[in-house]
Amino acid sequence: MTGTDVNDLTEMPGDWQRALAVVAHPDDLEYGCAAAVAAWTDAGKEVAYVLATRGEAGIDTIAPDACGPLREREQRESAAVVGVDTVEFLDHRDGVIEYGLGLRRDIAAAIRRHRPELVITLNHRDTWGGGPGAPWNTPDHVAVGRATLDAAGDAGNRWIFPELVDQGLEPWNGVRWVAVAASSTPTHAVDAAPGLDRAISSLLCHRAYIEGLTDEDPEQYVRTFLTAATSRASDRFGGRPAVAFELFGR
Numbered sequence: 001m002t003g004t005d006v007n008d009l010t011e012m013p014g015d016w017q018r019a020l021a022v023v024a025h026p027d028d029l030e031y032g033c034a035a036a037v038a039a040w041t042d043a044g045k046e047v048a049y050v051l052a053t054r055g056e057a058g059i060d061t062i063a064p065d066a067c068g069p070l071r072e073r074e075q076r077e078s079a080a081v082v083g084v085d086t087v088e089f090l091d092h093r094d095g096v097i098e099y100g101l102g103l104r105r106d107i108a109a110a111i112r113r114h115r116p117e118l119v120i121t122l123n124h125r126d127t128w129g130g131g132p133g134a135p136w137n138t139p140d141h142v143a144v145g146r147a148t149l150d151a152a153g154d155a156g157n158r159w160i161f162p163e164l165v166d167q168g169l170e171p172w173n174g175v176r177w178v179a180v181a182a183s184s185t186p187t188h189a190v191d192a193a194p195g196l197d198r199a200i201s202s203l204l205c206h207r208a209y210i211e212g213l214t215d216e217d218p219e220q221y222v223r224t225f226l227t228a229a230t231s232r233a234s235d236r237f238g239g240r241p242a243v244a245f246e247l248f249g250r
């Protein structure tokens with residue numbers, strides 16, 4: 001089919017100033033979102049990152065107590081490449097994050113601290129891509145994605161987690177959208193072209209992780225991966241490379 005189609009991805013809303021991205025691990029944002037983040041910070045918007053863990057269980061050959069600080073450092077470097085200076089860690093345990101009130105409370109607190117209009121998170125559904133044979137998602141992504149969708153509402157109600165008000169965190173009812181990256185049913189997109197080179201540099205900052213993952217040349221691996229990822233939805237976005245999101249309103 002050619003021309004405009006009901007399946008076309010809509011341009012992401014641009015009438016906002018502050019976004020907060022909440023994900024489980026270092027590298028979750030760099031595996032697809034960073035090109036959109038670069039475009040937003042170029043436009044003068046503020047973006048902050050909150051990570052539930054330090055990714056300390058992410059590299060088979062490096063024990064968690066050494067891995068956590070290493071991955072934290074790599075995450076801060078990769079954020080800076082796309083114009084993000086605020087990176088916070090909630091210190092849940094990598095690999096065994098539990099969906100529940102504790103996680104919702106921690107994310108609601110982060111939303112109240114940062115007061116975003118747009119919240120970003122990563123695929124909270126059971127699989128990547130949907131359809132037969134789709135790869136199973138990890139429990140950390142499912143827990144953090146769901147808790148983030150829930151916490152966007154929790155953040156606005158003073159009677160949910162009243163202890164946050166006691167800590168000086170007044171309700172924030174200003175979240176207008178939650179955008180889920182790497183969803184199998186995206187609705188919106190950001191043009192990835194202007195930020196793609198920085199997205200590649202940003203993912204390359206996770207060098208220890210990538211070297212543990214593949215024997216390929218890291219630069220080649222990252223460029224191939226992100227070029228393919230941003231091409232996937234381009235036929236629904238006027239042929240432009242795209243960072244696609246499933247957008248939930250509030």
Ligand SMILES: [Zn+2]
Pocket residue numbers: 024025027028141
């Ligand atoms: Zn992850």
